[in-house]
Amino acid sequence: MTNVTRLCLMKHMKNQQKANIERQRKAMDLWLPRKAEIVALYAMGDQSQAQMAERYGVTLAGFQRALVRLGIAPKSRGRAGAANGRFKDGSQSTAYRSMIEKDHCNRCGATKQLVIHHRDGVHTNNTPDNLEVLCSPCHSSHHKQEWWAARKASTS
Secondary structure, X not given: OOHHXXXXXXXXXXXXXXXXXXXXXXXXXXXXXXXXXXHHHHHOOOXXXXXHHHHHOOOHHHHHHHHHHHOOOOOOOOOOHHHOOOOOOOOOOOHHHHOOOOOOOOOOOOOOOEEEEEOOOOOOOOOHHHEEEEEHHHHHHXXXXXXXXXXXXXXX
C-alpha cells in the first residue's frame, strides 16, 4: 500500500468516524427527551417493545437500539400470564413440561438439549400421547421437513 493510498484510507476512516459520532448525537437528541415517557410506558408499564416502536414510528430494531442508548434494560420474557409478551388468549400452558420426563431423545437417543414436541402441532393439546421428547436438532429437523412438505404441496 502506497503512502497516498494509506492517507486517503485514513481520511476516509476519520470522516466515517465523524459521521458515526454525529448520528449517535442526533439519536440521543431525539430519544433523551422521551426517556421518562419510555420508562413509564415500557419499563414500568404494560407496553411491549413493538407497541412502543409503533408509537414512535420506528422499527422494532430502532426502538431496541434506543433502549440500549438510554440504558433501559429490556423486560424479561419470564413474566407470567397477560404480562408475558407472548400471551394471547389465556390458553397457553406449560404444565405439560412437568408431565413428561426428559431423559433422552425419542429419535436419536441424545441426552442434551431436550425439548418437548407436540405431535399434532396443537400446543394446547397436552395429553401424554401427544407429547414427545426430542433433542433440539431432531425437533428442528422435524419442523423443517414439515415446512418443506407444505411448501412442495403448495407449488404442485
